[in-house]
Amino acid sequence: MIDKETIEKFRDLPTPFYYYNLGTLNETLETLKKESLGRGYKVHYAVKANPNPRILKIISSFGFGADCVSWNEIDAAIKAGFKPDEIVFAGVGKSDYEILNAIEAGIFCFNCESIPEIEVINKIAADQKKIAVISLRINPLIDAHTHKYITTGIEESKFGIHTWELEEVLKRVSEMKNIRLTGMHFHVGSQITRMSVFQSLCAHINELQEWFASHNVNLEVVNVGGGLGIDYETPEKAPAFAEYFSLIDEFIELRPGQVLHLEPGRSVVGQCGSLISKVLYVKNGSNTIFAIIDAGMTDLIRPALYQAHHKIENLTSQGSIHKYDVVGPICESSDTFAKFYELPDTKRGDIIAIRSAGAYGEAMASRYNLRDLPRVVFSDEI
Numbered sequence: 001m002i003d004k005e006t007i008e009k010f011r012d013l014p015t016p017f018y019y020y021n022l023g024t025l026n027e028t029l030e031t032l033k034k035e036s037l038g039r040g041y042k043v044h045y046a047v048k049a050n051p052n053p054r055i056l057k058i059i060s061s062f063g064f065g066a067d068c069v070s071w072n073e074i075d076a077a078i079k080a081g082f083k084p085d086e087i088v089f090a091g092v093g094k095s096d097y098e099i100l101n102a103i104e105a106g107i108f109c110f111n112c113e114s115i116p117e118i119e120v121i122n123k124i125a126a127d128q129k130k131i132a133v134i135s136l137r138i139n140p141l142i143d144a145h146t147h148k149y150i151t152t153g154i155e156e157s158k159f160g161i162h163t164w165e166l167e168e169v170l171k172r173v174s175e176m177k178n179i180r181l182t183g184m185h186f187h188v189g190s191q192i193t194r195m196s197v198f199q200s201l202c203a204h205i206n207e208l209q210e211w212f213a214s215h216n217v218n219l220e221v222v223n224v225g226g227g228l229g230i231d232y233e234t235p236e237k238a239p240a241f242a243e244y245f246s247l248i249d250e251f252i253e254l255r256p257g258q259v260l261h262l263e264p265g266r267s268v269v270g271q272c273g274s275l276i277s278k279v280l281y282v283k284n285g286s287n288t289i290f291a292i293i294d295a296g297m298t299d300l301i302r303p304a305l306y307q308a309h310h311k312i313e314n315l316t317s318q319g320s321i322h323k324y325d326v327v328g329p330i331c332e333s334s335d336t337f338a339k340f341y342e343l344p345d346t347k348r349g350d351i352i353a354i355r356s357a358g359a360y361g362e363a364m365a366s367r368y369n370l371r372d373l374p375r376v377v378f379s380d381e382i
């Protein structure tokens, strides 16, 4: 719930803006710290979910590491206080420049996705007279027991190294003088709400552990990636960290000296953010009513990009309920936040909150239509 006092303060602020509730963020981080530290797990926050400098600073102050997918993210993470040796660098397309900078910055590990990539890292590390530490991102081909996955599971994915390539990878890596293989890395997908998916991942990892052991390869790091989902219907609901961590604890079989690493993104920041907007116009369509708001897909692209559903609240009306198509001002039909959505009687000037927008919201904002980027307001600033 966004309280009455806060709503009153919203009235005077120019919209649209992202509102970050620091209370929610801090509570989430406390829980994450408790659940991970107690088990000896190492958390790397996935910076791409929300790289807002202040949010990064708060997350780094809890002692977590960072999972980055570009040099600019690594740079932002270091500037926000993350220690370079607690930063991992993922992504299928790391450029030479990014690899060089990451080696010079002294990051912990490259999560590698192909032999050609490892070769380039080896070459650049050799030029720098350094040893680059790598983990292999292995494509787990997890049967996620959803129809969606059954159809996409057979598709070629650009991510990760296939298990049938591992033999070759080990052979090649053993010939590279400036590479040290430290771990295996996985990332099954995002917004996963079925815990059984993570159980399947653990089972798969346990099998691979056998395989690596049989090849006399000792790995110190087992990185299960991110993906824990949040409840978009219930923005007040905290992510299921306890359930997720105890499931992993129960099913994963770590070898002596191994440390489990995780890369949560969405679950860390999703529920602390709301996109706050004002209603510009209410317009009758032939069989719907449009509530045209001043936030659009340039501010929050998830509904347009993934048909994602966010809870929408009219913070300033208690009127009778009607159904609205909540749309933005951008010149694209996909600029729609919800269709036939029940809201109290809505009029020009009402304040609309699009909830659970802390992850992949501000981070994905664009200037399409030459719009201004959304403003940001933290709960302790008003």
Ligand SMILES: *Cc1c(COP(=O)(O)O)cnc(C)c1O
Pocket: 046, 048, 049, 067, 090, 187, 189, 190, 191, 225, 226, 227, 228, 263, 264, 265, 266, 267
């Ligand atoms: C995006 C990403 C994450 C974070 O995923 P969430 O679903 O936000 O938790 C973690 N690891 C890798 C490699 C990623 O690409």
